[in-house]
Amino acid sequence: MxxxxxxxxxxxxxxxxxxxxxxxxxxxxxxxxxxxxxxxxxxxxxxxxxxxVGADRTPNVYVWAGPEGQEGGPGAGSQPVFTTSDVDALRNVSGVESVIPRGVVPTAAVSAGGETVAQRQVVATSPSYFDDGAFVEGRAFRQGSREVVLNQQAANLFDPALGVGQNVTLRLASGDSIEAEVVGLLNGSSGGGAFEGLGSSQPLVFVPTDPFYRTTIESPTTGESQRVYPTLTVVAEDFEAVPRVKTGVRSYLENRSDAARLVPDDYAFSVETDQDLVDxxxxxxxxxxxxxxxxxxxxxxxxxxxxxxxxxxxxxxxxxxxxxxxxxxxxxxxxxxxxxxxxxxxxxxxxxxxxxxxxxxxxxxxxxxxxxxxxxxxxxxxxxxxxxxxxxxxxxxxxxxxxxxxxxxxxxxx
Structure with a gap:
């Protein structure tokens, strides 16, 4: 047939x-x-x-120390092991433009205009953490000043919403209170960074490490008391330099850093780029x-x-x-x-x-x-x-x- x-x-x-x-x-x-x-x-x-994510890709290398085998984004389970000496040394790695430390200041609440809202922590970092186009109003804070930067979610916690020039009071977990001036409001797409996750919608308050960040440790290298940070952002000079920077940062951390002597035995260094996160x-x-x-x-x-x-x-x-x-x-x-x-x-x-x-x-x-x-x-x-x-x-x-x-x-x- x-x-x-x-x-x-x-x-x-x-x-x-x-x-x-x-x-x-x-x-x-x-x-x-x-x-x-x-x-x-x-x-x-x-x-x-x-x-x-690809549109926001930057020549950054994210560094932290967390439990071996732990899943999670940058900074997951991180411990403060990077001293000021490490930060200064990483700035001298070939291809590095800047190193941005980041820490957490435990707080109980934030008050402004007679209102008080609960806030478990604020982020301590340096002014270079923020891009030039990150602000819808105002500017980055200055190191050594009692100034804060808010994202829109944090500003909207108050009624009316907080604006540049207003004062807020940070009530620290230790019981102290610090009054600071709001000097910048971040736009809707900024203020989270890779460490806070994609499309961060949580209220974030940013403060300068000096004078707010008080976590210190004795440096194994110098014997001096220094600030110690849980996470670092190493900014490469350009995208072509990122692989070289990644290799140089890992080599320094594992061989010559204070962090290598401070990191717990069951922890490991993580050195990731934006492309690693995308993958x-x-x-x-x-x-x-x-x-x-x-x-x-x-x-x-x-x-x-x-x-x-x-x-x-x-x-x-x-x-x-x-x-x-x-x-x-x-x-x-x-x-x-x-x-x-x-x-x-x-x-x-x-x-x-x-x-x-x-x-x-x-x-x-x-x-x-x-x-x-x-x-x-x-x-x-x-x-x-x-x-x-x-x-x-x-x-x-x-x-x-x-x-x-x-x-x-x-x-x-x-």
Whole structure:
């Protein structure tokens, strides 16, 4: 039997059982649509997040000491081990433009204008922590001055919102109170930095290390009492210098630094760049997308079982027809081809219909969460291939069973 003739017979069989064929195909449509929806959303989310992170990429190297094997972003579980001597020495590493220390000042609350709000800590750092375009109003604080910088979330804790020139009182966890002037308000996209996480929405108050930061330790190198910091940001001269800076920083820390002698035995130095953080985010999003897509594939498995079931029913219904075809010269391969084509067509139709349904589902979900869609076109080809594969796998046994039917028994079948 010619292929075109087999195709015509298979199509006629599908048309003669419209409702049954539609319900069978629906299982594949749902499965393919679910896969396309989740893959599209995953691809779009990945593109959106990486686009935001990539746009903010800087020639920075983030340094901290945390428990070995601990997962988390920069600064996770960090301990104050970097002395002022380490900060000064790192500034002399080849390719380094500046070193920005960062510490935490424990607080109980912040007061202004007769209002008091709880604030567990404020961030102590240097003026170079802030970019030139970071401020919506005001400027960076000066070292040695009682000045603070707020992000918008911190300013909005008060009613009316705090502005430049107003005074605030920081109530330290030690019981002391320090009055300071607000000299800068950060714009909505600044004030978190890599250490506070992507899209930081928590209220942040920034103060200069001098005079606010009081965590000190005796330097193993000089024997003097020095400030000691849990995290550092080493700024390279340019992007090309980042790999050299990363290597130089790690070499200094592991061989000649105060931190190497202060770090606990079960802690290790972490030296990461913005690209390292992007790669970690990319890996996390890929894993999440693959996991969700794997769940959606279960729908395809259910759909393939539906095709196998219907094809077995079809073989039973057409037993006498099979006997007649064999009695007039049809070979086993002709019968096999006939039923296999029918199963493949059901799978292919399901895949082709599932693609637009999946895109529609992704579009609706994207509109709901405010996500711009990025269509994974390669997955459309995968969906068609999967539809054909499902048809082949699901229809193989029923087709083989039909091909092995004895023509004498088939003609006697009622």
């Amino acid at each position: 010619e292929f075109a003739e087999s195709l015509r017979f298979s199509w006629r069989s599908i048309k003669s059982h419209k409702l049954r064929s539609t319900l069978t195909t629906l299982g594949i449509v749902i499965g393919v649509a679910a896969v396309i929806t989740f893959v599209t959303l995953g691809t779009s989310l990945r593109a959106d997040v990486l686009g935001q 970690r985010i990319k890996e996390l999003l890929t894993t999440l997308t693959n996991f969700i897509t794997g769940i959606a594939v279960i729908s395809l498995v259910v759909g393939s079982i539906g095709i196998a079931n219907i094809m077995l029913v079809s073989v039973t219904e057409r037993t006498k027809e099979i006997g007649i075809m064999k009695s007039v010269g049809a070979q086993n391969r002709d019968i096999l081809q006939l039923f296999l084509l029918e199963a493949v067509m059901l799978g292919l139709f399901g895949a082709l219909l599932g693609i637009p349904v999946g895109i529609g589902g992704a579009y609706a979900a994207g509109e709901y969460i405010g996500l711009s869609l990025v269509l994974p076109y390669e997955w459309f080809a995968v969906a068609v291939a999967v539809g054909i594969l499902v048809g082949v796998v699901a229809g193989l046994y029923p087709a083989w069973s039909a091909a092995k039917t004895d023509p004498i028994d088939a003609l006697r079948y009622e």
